[in-house]
Amino acid sequence: MLSWDLITGDYYATTYDTYFGGTLNADGYPSDKTFEEGIFYSEKWGIALTDGQNFEGKDCVLIVYVNQESPLANLPSKNDENENVAISGGQSITKIIFCNGTVMLSKNGAEAAIALFDNAEGIRDMITTTEGNGIRGPLITTGYLILFTMIIALPLGVLTAIYLHEFAPKDKWYINILRRAVELLTGVPSIIFGLLGAAVFIPLTSTLTGAEGGNLISGSLTLAVIVLPVIISSVEESLKMIPNDYREASFALGANKTQTTFRVILRCSFPGILTATLLSVGRIIGESAALIYAIGTVIKDKIVITEKSTSLAVFIWSIMAGEVPNFELSCAVSLIILIVVLALNLTVKLISRKISFDTNRG
């Protein structure tokens, strides 16, 4: 299940409907390839087939290879005379009706299909489908969400943390309220942020970009609100770890507050900012409830920023909520998410170890 095709493939299967009315080359289309056992090649048609299984686990006849000289590599579409269809490796055969009246279905198996091919002179109707069930769309959506969310939340969060820690007057009641409010945000269930996104950010982005309903920008804004407290508190923690010596040294060199903050403190807090970024990315990848409202649950193969789509986590929800839950695919996607989040967390661990090492040395 976990394969490159899963990651790069479209979710929706495309069906090609085509026919062949011409004459075949008398010599056939011999291939210089040697095929493994279980793969059957028809020299007459230049096509190699094998028995396989589709994503749902049903038996099917998979096309392994089509000789580029073969007419099969370039056939007219049944639906549109002017369009050409290429039968190629990776597609599976749904049904073929040959001109001599024999019918081949996927349940016949590859070997029988090749025998039918070798006996036939023409094809009346050939239906093939691509595999589908790939997660490229949700993957790209997730990538966009990470990018946009971090563009919005990172500068805002880092500056807020710097304000709270470096500039804000100490022990003032409104600063304490602000800090409490930030802490409180961490405890709010994310579905409530989703409603906030639906109530505020979707209308806002619709007005600004002309998008209809949920879109990637409203989703990113919602996620930004969710990750802000994560960023603020972890950057503030790292600011606390910066020894006061650096601030004093900078002031003693005649630097003002702004120069000290942006040239020394910001630089020293870089590991903290990196940690905050990775934690936020993990949160974005894993977030599902909020996004159901904020960008929708429509699975898309072609991602447009101002349209609905799904992130990986919501994708699981979408395929499980359908009439036929795709349990296998959702497990595969879960595994991908878990691996990414685990990798991010390990990186965070490594970085925080490096921070303590550096401060010890300093």
Add this chain to the structure above:
Amino acid sequence: MEQIFEIKDLNLKYGEKQALFDVNMDIETKKITALIGPSGCGKSTLLRCLNRMNDLIDGCHIEGIVSYEGKEIYQRNYDVINLRTKVGMVFQKPNPFPMSIYDNVAYGPKCQGIKNKKELQQIVKKALVNAALYDEVKERLNDNALGLSGGQQQRLCIARTIAMEPEVILMDEPTSALDPIATAKIEELITKLKDKYTIVIVTHNMQQAARVSDSTAFFLMGRLVECGPTDRMFSRPKEKDTEDYITGRFG
């Protein structure tokens, strides 16, 4: 004899706790003044008053007059940033910034708005040469300063300070975190810097005060007990407390 700092009736409180009581003393130009005394006697506090580093501490309250070149530094509207460029400071613990050696030295001039690369390079080189560090680091100016040894880091901090071309360098126990060899190097450097800069040094090490300084001030419990030329202070102290401290009877 010219005075660069004049301190009159200086009282300082951290919150409720008074750290300095009626301190009156002058600091002479182009001389090394040592401030000695037991821990918590207020010598570091006094040092930090001279470039207003105490401003950074919450609840610090100051009364009295500290004049630098005839101008009172605690009056309102006094340009603190300018004061700190003229009165540099080296701290007890070597505290280079976690950036390259070059960036450490160039930091001060850059903050003053010097952008010209050539000019900066010259300033950095001159400062490192004057801090007797250039030969050791010229091959690796772009390495992280935290990779230097403790003594080198402290000389880098001195280089960073003299890159600002100050008038005065304040040193807060600059060798207390260093081994004897690194200490000797710093002391040698301090004596060399005397020609160009006024130096005020806080030290716990009596021998160090005797070796490097021209005049010495002895503090006890936040009060200035006695100050005068180092030779006389160590040979014929006027006060009994001073004698007791110098001879090691307490402290």
